[in-house]
Amino acid sequence: GAVVSQHPSRVICKSGTSVKIECRSLDFQATTMFWYRQFPKQSLMLMATSNEGSKATYEQGVEKDKFLINHASLTLSTLTVTSAHPEDSSFYICSARDSGTTNTEAFFGQGTRLTVV
Amino acid sequence: DAKTTQPNSMESNEEEPVHLPCNHSTISGTDYIHWYRQLPSQGPEYVIHGLTSNVNNRMASLAIAEDRKSSTLILHRATLRDAAVYYCILFNNYGQNFVFGPGTRLSVLP
Numbered sequence: 001g002a003v004v005s006q007h008p009s010r011v012i013c014k015s016g017t018s019v020k021i022e023c024r025s026l027d028f029q030a031t032t033m034f035w036y037r038q039f040p041k042q043s044l045m046l047m048a049t050s051n052e053g054s055k056a057t058y059e060q061g062v063e064k065d066k067f068l069i070n071h072a073s074l075t076l077s078t079l080t081v082t083s084a085h086p087e088d089s090s091f092y093i094c095s096a097r098d099s100g101t102t103n104t105e106a107f108f109g110q111g112t113r114l115t116v117v
Numbered sequence: 118d119a120k121t122t123q124p125n126s127m128e129s130n131e132e133e134p135v136h137l138p139c140n141h142s143t144i145s146g147t148d149y150i151h152w153y154r155q156l157p158s159q160g161p162e163y164v165i166h167g168l169t170s171n172v173n174n175r176m177a178s179l180a181i182a183e184d185r186k187s188s189t190l191i192l193h194r195a196t197l198r199d200a201a202v203y204y205c206i207l208f209n210n211y212g213q214n215f216v217f218g219p220g221t222r223l224s225v226l227p
């Protein structure tokens with residue numbers, strides 16, 4: 001079945017530094033990818049929608065200058081957390097749907113656990 | 118996206134069937150019923166989805182009420198590896214992202 005690969009699975013960074021998370025669709029193309037954030041004991045919350053070749057769409061309350069999204073190809077979207085702070089520590093998850101089908105199934109990456117110290 | 122309602126938690130014994138309910142009284146005619154599950158420290162995993170008819174796959178069965186206002190995910194024989202949070206989500210081809218509610222936390226007892 002279709003696979004979405006997310007890298008890294010775990011990262012620890014110092015406060016003030018930037019971290020880049022990659023999301024790849026391995027065997028399908030995705031014109032749109034989604035970035036979610038999940039805090040402990042909570043559900044997934046959509047942060048932004050990544051659009052290939054154009055600007056991302058951010059949900060209310062998500063700072064676009066802090067969470068930079070780039071969707072340069074049909075198989076890769078990246079999320080960069082800039083000037084990370086401890087409150088940015090969370091589980092970040094990407095997802096994508098196959099643009100080449102009408103199938104409504106979504107595929108999720110394995111998630112990235114970010115810890116800012 | 119239409120809203121779904123699920124119990125916060127459920128418990129099952131290993132090797133017994135589990136029926137996870139979901140209410141979606143405001144479902145529209147074009148909404149598909151999707152089920153995903155999330156194991157600890159992992160991204161959500163697709164389980165099953167359907168529109169009107171009951172669906173079966175290797176992981177589970179999905180029973181959809183005739184009026185489509187509710188559905189039930191059926192795990193035929195729960196294993197310890199089925200312990201996860203199960204999300205029932207409505208989605209159609211006009212939508213973009215999946216909206217996650219709190220889901221049902223399933224515990225499987227040995």
